Amino acid sequence: MAFLAAARRTPFGDVYAEFSEGETRSIDEASRQATVLFERKGGGPIDLRDLTRYGRFGVKGRGASDWLRSKGIAFPERINTLAPIASRTLDIVRLGAEDYLFLPQSVEQSASLSALRTEWEADGLPRKGFNAWREEVWAWFHISGTDVAELLAKTCPVDLNADRLPVRSVVQSRVAQMDCILARTDRAGNHGFDLFFDVASASFMMRSLRELGIG
């Protein structure tokens, strides 16, 4: 089992952080590995980071909201919104009436996320939603830069400019002709979005965004 866990890798060959057996890498290192999509005079670079290896946890289905209430976790009233859970150093993203995604506020600190997952798994409630396996089925990129909205406008039909889409907004739309969730987190310190999409298409997404940067 340990061998299988250690062998699990993301589409780009990274070992999943939760199974790295002592191997640690911080967001700083992930930053150094960022792919610069393009750099424009005066606009600065647009960076793309692959965060697929980092932990995330999704619960959806009937009972998911009730389970959160039972744990005293306040969730956003509006769908398509991200909110911090201060006591747990986690962010919660509400994607549907009974569809939630938990993200660590700092990607390399997954202890709080693991604790939440353990709590959910151990809970004997008959209806508590089901595990949506977001860490398995979704790739997780972060794209950021001053002109990120301009780049994404080539492929995403929603206006992502900073004045139209404030921090903690979430958009469920299409990027590179694929279904994609965009959450404005600004986690690299500038205008940026977390992208969640089909993990099997991670390579396609990377190539598509690179081509858009060039073109």
Next chain:
Amino acid sequence: MKIMNCPLNGPRNISEFTCFGPVHDAFDAQSISDSGWSHYLFYHENKAGIIREWWRHTPSNYFFIAERHTVTDEIVATYSPSELPRTESKS
């Protein structure tokens, strides 16, 4: 690109949506007659005019109701299924 207004996500390109066909009246599968089953399976109204249909916003997997004119293909209205009265004739 044709634009459709999703009740949850707002106006989006029609390519983000999937049609799931006309809204039918619910029936009791245990008590319905053979002719009722037959009508349900093999007869469709195919009305020229405004019909109610199930649509899904695919990226968010949100299902809703759209009223569409089958001749002009104009989308007249979209709304949440919760606004669809269960007792109303729906197609």
